[in-house]
Structure formats: C-alpha cells, structure tokens
Ligand SMILES: Nc1ncnc2c1ncn2[C@@H]1O[C@H](COP(=O)(O)OP(=O)(O)OP(=O)(O)O)[C@@H](O)[C@H]1O
C-alpha cells in the first residue's frame with residue numbers, strides 16, 4: 663500500500679488545497695494531510711481549528727486522513743511508514759522553495775520521495791494568505807474556500823475585526 667503525506671500549514675484550507683487532496687486521493691492508496699508547525703509562520707487559526715476544518719472537508723474521501731505534527735516531516739513520514747510526500751506547485755516561487763525542501767528531505771531520508779502535482783489552472787492564484795487578506799478587507803471568499811469551512815473562516819475574521827486586530 664502506498665501512503666502519501668500532504669504537509670502544509672492550511673491556515674486556512676482553500677480550494678487549492680482541496681483540489682490537491684482530491685487528486686492525490688485518486689493516485690495514492692492513502693493520503694495523510696498533515697498540519698505541520700512552521701516556525702517561520704504565526705498561524706491565524708489554532709491547530710485545533712485547522713484540524714477541524716480539514717477533517718470536515720476530507721470526510722468525503724474514504725482514503726484521506728488528517729493529522730498534525732510538530733517536528734521534522736521526514737520523521738513523520740517514517741512514523742507513518744510513508745515513502746511519498748506530495749506537494750502542490752503554483753509557480754516559480756513555490757518551485758524554488760520546494761526544490762530546496764525536497765533536496766534536504768531526500769538528504770535526511772533517501773527512502774522518502776517528494777512528488778509534485780501542478781496546480782489546477784483555476785486555483786493557480788490561490789493561497790491561504792490571499793484568502794485571509796480578501797476576507798479581512800471585506801471581500802467575498804465563497805468561491806475560494808471549500809463550503810464546509812467557509813463560515814468558520816468568516817466568523818474568525820469577523821471576530822478579529824471586532825477585537826480591533
Ligand atoms: N492553489 C494551490 N494549488 C496547488 N497547490 C497549492 C495551492 N495552494 C497551496 N498549495 C500547496 O499546498 C501545500 C501546503 O501549502 P500551505 O499550507 O503553505 O498553503 P499556502 O496557500 O501556500 O499558504 P500561505 O499563503 O500561508 O503560504 C504546498 O505544497 C503548496 O504548494
């Protein structure tokens with residue numbers, strides 16, 4: 663059985679993430695979407711909120727699980743007996759970063775391969791940051807995020823604005 667780990671910060675999940683999850687679930691026997699703690703980013707949504715959102719949108723894929731991990735991705739992959747890490751690529755910005763990550767992870771764990779799925783054209787502009795920015799500025803994010811998580815995101819941003827943040 664081939665298991666792929668799909669790591670990210672998912673702060674919050676977007677239609678771009680959902681698209682990668684769905685496509686990966688058709689390729690691999692099992693996909694584990696794993697929220698990784700990124701020491702360089704300060705997330706808006708708590709780990710628990712992100713877990714709940716991902717679980718609600720992953721429910722319809724029978725071979726997709728959701729988890730979180732604080733540590734090295736390759737250690738998590740080994741823990742789960744997974745030989746594949748799957749990532750999405752939107753453009754050269756992603757490529758430069760992902761090339762470095764794939765090479766360093768291969769150095770740390772030669773038995774773990776990183777595989778890339780090209781973004782779907784219609785989601786190529788989409789990131790968690792842009793979704794947060796649009797929502798914060800009062801724009802409509804309905805077509806940018808999965809319906810299962812839309813209200814959670816809007817409520818969180820509304821609360822933030824009320825608190826003056
Ligand atoms: N629209 C998209 N199309 C294809 N892949 C995507 C898309 N959005 C994110 N990904 C991929 O999903 C993985 C996790 O991404 P991450 O959680 O960092 O989201 P992000 O949208 O890049 O967030 P941020 O704006 O915080 O950088 C990465 O491999 C990233 O390339």
Ligand SMILES: [Mg+2]
Pocket residue numbers: 789
């Ligand atoms: Mg990013």
